[in-house]
Amino acid sequence: MHSFHYHKGQLRCEGVDLSALAAEHGTPLYVYSAQTIQDHFRRLDAALAGLDHLICYAVKANSTLAVLDLLGRERAGFDIVSAGELYRVLHAGGRPECCTFAGVGKTREEIEYALRKEVLSFNVESEAELEMINAVAGESGRRAPVALRINPDVAAGGHKYISTGKSENKFGIGIDRALEVYAAASKMPHLRLRGVQMHIGSQITEAGPFARAVAKVAPVAAELKREYGIEFFSVGGGLGIVYKSSLESGQEAWWQHGDNTPSPSLTVEEYAAAIVPALKPLGLRILLEPGRFLVGNAGVLLSTVQYLKTTASGKKFVIVDAGMNDLIRPALYEGYHEIVPVREPSPTDRREAADVVGPVCESGDFFAQARELPPLRQGELIALMSAGAYGFAMASNYNSRPLAAEVMVSGKTAHVVRERQTLRDLIRGEHRVEEAAVAH
Ligand code: LLP
Numbered sequence: 001m002h003s004f005h006y007h008k009g010q011l012r013c014e015g016v017d018l019s020a021l022a023a024e025h026g027t028p029l030y031v032y033s034a035q036t037i038q039d040h041f042r043r044l045d046a047a048l049a050g051l052d053h054l055i056c057y058a059v060k061a062n063s064t065l066a067v068l069d070l071l072g073r074e075r076a077g078f079d080i081v082s083a084g085e086l087y088r089v090l091h092a093g094g095r096p097e098c099c100t101f102a103g104v105g106k107t108r109e110e111i112e113y114a115l116r117k118e119v120l121s122f123n124v125e126s127e128a129e130l131e132m133i134n135a136v137a138g139e140s141g142r143r144a145p146v147a148l149r150i151n152p153d154v155a156a157g158g159h160k161y162i163s164t165g166k167s168e169n170k171f172g173i174g175i176d177r178a179l180e181v182y183a184a185a186s187k188m189p190h191l192r193l194r195g196v197q198m199h200i201g202s203q204i205t206e207a208g209p210f211a212r213a214v215a216k217v218a219p220v221a222a223e224l225k226r227e228y229g230i231e232f233f234s235v236g237g238g239l240g241i242v243y244k245s246s247l248e249s250g251q252e253a254w255w256q257h258g259d260n261t262p263s264p265s266l267t268v269e270e271y272a273a274a275i276v277p278a279l280k281p282l283g284l285r286i287l288l289e290p291g292r293f294l295v296g297n298a299g300v301l302l303s304t305v306q307y308l309k310t311t312a313s314g315k316k317f318v319i320v321d322a323g324m325n326d327l328i329r330p331a332l333y334e335g336y337h338e339i340v341p342v343r344e345p346s347p348t349d350r351r352e353a354a355d356v357v358g359p360v361c362e363s364g365d366f367f368a369q370a371r372e373l374p375p376l377r378q379g380e381l382i383a384l385m386s387a388g389a390y391g392f393a394m395a396s397n398y399n400s401r402p403l404a405a406e407v408m409v410s411g412k413t414a415h416v417v418r419e420r421q422t423l424r425d426l427i428r429g430e431h432r433v434e435e436a437a438v439a440h
Pocket residue numbers: 058061079102162164199201202203236237238239289290291292293329333389390
């Protein structure tokens with residue numbers, strides 16, 4: 001599948017020139033390819049065809065209504081972590097009975113709301129939370145469907161902030177205590193034990209950790225099915241994508257190939273091959289919670305070069321109009337995003353090392369450091385690639401910068417799916433203290 005490519009010297013998303021979108025809607029601008037999201041969903045779905053399964057998209061990766069709507073129409077379920085995410089899913093037409101509610105700190109209000117909406121399951125992360133859900137369910141005269149999140153103690157994932165499957169993480173219940181905690185949960189009158197869940201980390205680009213974690217949890221799942229009749233096993237998300245292509249070495253980038261390889265070392269088929277053999281004999285419904293894999297490579301952040309600057313020491317800066325408030329992954333995780341000019345560079349252009357930085361008043365506000373880039377001019381458009389996951393979803397108003405607009409492209413048409421915030425939006429809901437009320 002081929003969604004971002006140069007066509008007649010211009011970078012396109014599907015059939016739409018990105019420069020035309022920037023001219024019409026301004027920058028910074030997030031642009032998504034509907035085809036890529038659909039294609040990734042369908043490929044993962046097809047790879048798991050041998051299993052009774054439900055793909056619950058991890059909403060945290062990109063919770064824009066248009067994305068949720070698109071995936072809902074593919075019959076995806078949703079993995080949510082807050083009342084706000086559930087509200088969004090419902091607003092986008094998603095089915096509550098296909099939502100799993102995860103997260104270590106669900107509040108009473110969130111539990112009440114999700115119970116009222118009749119979600120598929122609460123993925124529970126501690127004994128204290130089990131007791132809270134049992135109490136809230138009792139008060140509202142319901143039985144809460146629950147699954148315990150088991151921490152399989154498997155190391156996986158990219159940056160230390162996104163590894164979750166080791167026992168020292170705050171997530172889940174240790175595998176050695178799982179049966180004991182299920183036994184305790186089975187005695188709580190307002191709970192219904194529906195499943196078991198695990199998630200080992202994010203941006204995992206090899207099959208080994210998935211296979212090891214499934215192998216550890218599968219026997220527990222089998223026992224829980226025998227003992228309590230649980231119905232599902234959620235294997236979490238974490239499937240990694242390509243961020244770093246071989247552009248620097250002069251080869252083609254992934255998005256120029258006409259083939260959206262999910263990751264350099266792990267395809268959906270390999271992923272499925274690593275987990276399906278251990279899952280199939282369980283006879284349980286298998287849930288998956290991919291976020292990044294479905295939307296990561298489907299989005300770019302367009303930005304305009306504001307200024308070029310060379311310091312006394314000869315260091316070059318490309319200052320752009322997007323900042324860490326729009327895309328925080330480089331600042332927070334040293335996340336790598338390919339940066340390409342929207343106007344196709346000539347292969348003979350000499351590349352030069354530069355830092356690409358935003359306007360936010362922090363040294364951490366960078367998108368790339370010492371990156372070899374083709375020559376960029378003031379006013380030129382660049383695209384930060386693979387920004388569809390944990391891009392807009394993690395954006396903030398820091399430095400009182402309005403949130404960017406978002407556009408979804410489908411074929412030759414582009415839809416504004418979120419308007420750019422205005423300055424007025426920045427102060428909505430705020431109140432000055434009236435003069436008379438301020439003590440002098
Ligand atoms: N399920 C659970 C329980 C999770 O905690 C997560 C992600 C997912 C599923 C989805 O993982 P994915 O398939 O997207 O890897 N902001 C970071 C990533 C944080 C991931 C948090 N949990 C980043 O930008 O890399």
